Amino acid sequence: MLVKGSKNMSKRSFDKVLHKTSIIKKLSMSLLFVVASSAIADEYHHNNLLIGKNAVGMGGAFTGVADDLSAIHYNPAGLASIKDGNMASINTFAWEETVFEAVYGDGSDFTRSAFSVVPGFFGFKKQFRDWHYGLAFVVNDFSQERSSDVIEYNTIDIATGIPLNVKEFINIDIDNSAYQLYFAGAKQLTTEFSIGLSLGIEYRTFQTDQSSGTQISLPISASDSINTGAQATARFNDINIVTIPSISALYKTNKVSFGAKLNVPMVINRDYEMVSTAFFAGVDPSLPGVTPALLVPEEACCKQKLPINIALGVAREFGEWQFSVDVQHHLSTNDGVERLEGFPVPITRDFKSVTNFALGVSKKLGTESQFRVGIFTDKSNIAIDPAIDFQRVEDVDLLGISASIDTNLFDIPVTFGGYAKFGSGQVRVADVRAVEQITGIDLYPTNNEFDVSDMQKKVLLFFFSLNF
Template identity: 20%
Template sequence: MENTYVKDSSRIFQEKYRIAGILVGIIFSLFSFCNAEQYHYNDIIIGERASGLGGAFSAISDDPSGAFYNPAGLAFSDKSYISISANTYKYSSSQYKNILRLTPKQGSRDWDSNSSAFIPTYFGILQDFNQFKFAFSVITPKADVFNQDTLTSFDTNNSANMTEFLRNYDERSLFYMIGPSVGMLINDSFALGASVFVTSTGREWIDNQWINYKNQIGNWGSNVWQWQNVYWEESSYGMMGIFGAQYMPSKQLSVSLVLKEGIDFYAKAKRQDMIATSDVDTPALPKYTETTIDLLSQGYRSFPLSLTSGMAFFVSPSLLWTADISWYFPYNAPGKYFSNKEMINAATGLEYYLTLNTPIRFGVYANNSSLAYTSNGAKDIDLLGTTFSVGWETEFSSLSLGIDYSFGKGKIYMSDEYGVLLPFSADMKNLSVTFSGSYMM
């Protein structure tokens, strides 16, 4: 959502320090927007096999992670899993081209944003009750950790007219899902399944920004500084239902259909702003404000309505090909910031057993932007990803190491000091390394 408080307070400086104020307007609008990642649905690929297949797993789903992809596939599992766990190291980087552009002497500058986190992404059990299969899962499909320190100097007019900018930014966000799943064989070739998850989202960030106008000329005075601190804390709770069907007309072919729907019961945020300046001529600014925001009334939704169709073809006992297409329904929220456009993602993967115990997996997937309306800080970047994993399997256990790399180019939208929304080129890259293990009965 747009930071109207910051826009109003920085406008006072913009009127007095017109040249440097242009830069201030851009900097203050760079709060959390460059880091918030609500515009892509696929953040972390869950599961031991699925993470190597690019997430194209809905027509298989025969291990505990099938609770997330298609619970109907659990019914076709011929083993009980005491546990399956996955841990992921995730690194993301974004570069926004020429976004610090309005410095007459130095020209434009790029803005870089980086995050990294080590995340326990999945833990689950799968128990066989003959015609029924029961699973219980704890899933973290989205997570980000940012810690960024920036110190930059700008020549806003001439060598005697400098601006120093210091920014310390920290953010943590997590999305949890926990709940049971059941898969049931209707006959030897057809199964139905359902998962019901309790969902919890938490996000908090703190942003310290300090701007020092050094050796200002004319009537501006000298060494004027402005300091601002913003703290944001949000949380939401809800439920997600996943309903799936899987049909195997032959031993070589499997097709699937999965519907996912999320509903939120609670979503609120608390914001604290503190601001100070050394300029005695500047009109009085609020020193401290605290605001509580009802996100649910503005249309907040943690997960969209989606429909996935999948197919898997067992080419031979050692070779498998699989593909998924997911359609995400459009969503028009009362607050346009939470709206999402209609969008399609696709994934495909290959699994090949080099030996009886050594599978390798390769996948390609699209992770497109869901941005429906352009606003301050909105990103519209379509990502293309590729995955690879290698595993070791025995009759009772398995281990797997996988890599997921995605990249894309697009736009980020930022307002200038006049409130005009401008597009800037943006690049994004993500790298994840996942280690998974399971024990089977």
């Protein structure tokens, strides 16, 4: 605790004020953002990034189309009917913003934003006898965030009537990514029907350093004050290796096509590490059951069960127009949650059943130009459940709109496009109650909403693709 200036306020009276629960509870809702077990990378949606130059423009409605190399990702059976075996590369520029409402003690919102430039897709195919083979490198989830915020406000302690000056801060650094390497093969069984097999290997990593806290100033004269407060920090490192075997089929005539794909992802290895610290100035450590300073290191290797994914798609051509519809269904999981030992927050979860839809339309503008537009959903894959202690979850359903256009640039086929996703929902941050349980200090106001508050999210992505 930093003490400066005049001592007109006795230490005894200062301690009496400081130990008031209402003062301690001024230690900031900003501390909510440094105790999450797997934090705020977008782990709560399945369609984090759309893949492929044609598929992005059509909102991901590509299972029944599968007419470029991103079929390796959407429907490997499409490899058998793709005539162009050239390599394809797509690069994306992504910006994301998330607003958590009424986070700070004065009711202010906290806004988080991230900007990333990533290679989204790279692939090629070759034919050997009756089989068509494809290899693709896919970045299907990526986020780099560097957020920092400081606010200041004045308030009155209800219990004592003493005026307070409060400063709150949040610092968040996040590096989140998922890289996939796909091996795929397809065979044409008839002139209209083909099957495909693929094996994806995904390396998924989440790393974050977060800190937040509060400084509370009690004035003791016109120019001097006594300061107290709290600070919490956390570092997480969560690495998963996932295999994604799939089987698919494609039935394609001159005008109509039907596609289907089954994905069965499995986590084969996980390494999880966390170190969390918290320090509370002015709290008497001799009080029974009170721990004003803590350091909690944790390690775990429990594997998250991932949902099976079933995709169905149909496409229909009308002259220069093509319409495509996709249904992506992710089954629920029901293995219960596993928790850390010293810091008892969940590090696995049960996924709810989710069905996403996509509608895409394309129009040929000439022999070498084509325009596409799409609309799609990206629903939350987990539900807020007040029965789960210390749960951290974002439940936001997103709606997306996409567009792209093919053209030539210096005689090289180029595609430009992008999409926007947006939505509002709720976030539950009950994991902060685990901090209260460990420290024995009432840090956050009690409420009847199970630590649920409102939030908003939006994503903008632009891309360009080159075919060689």
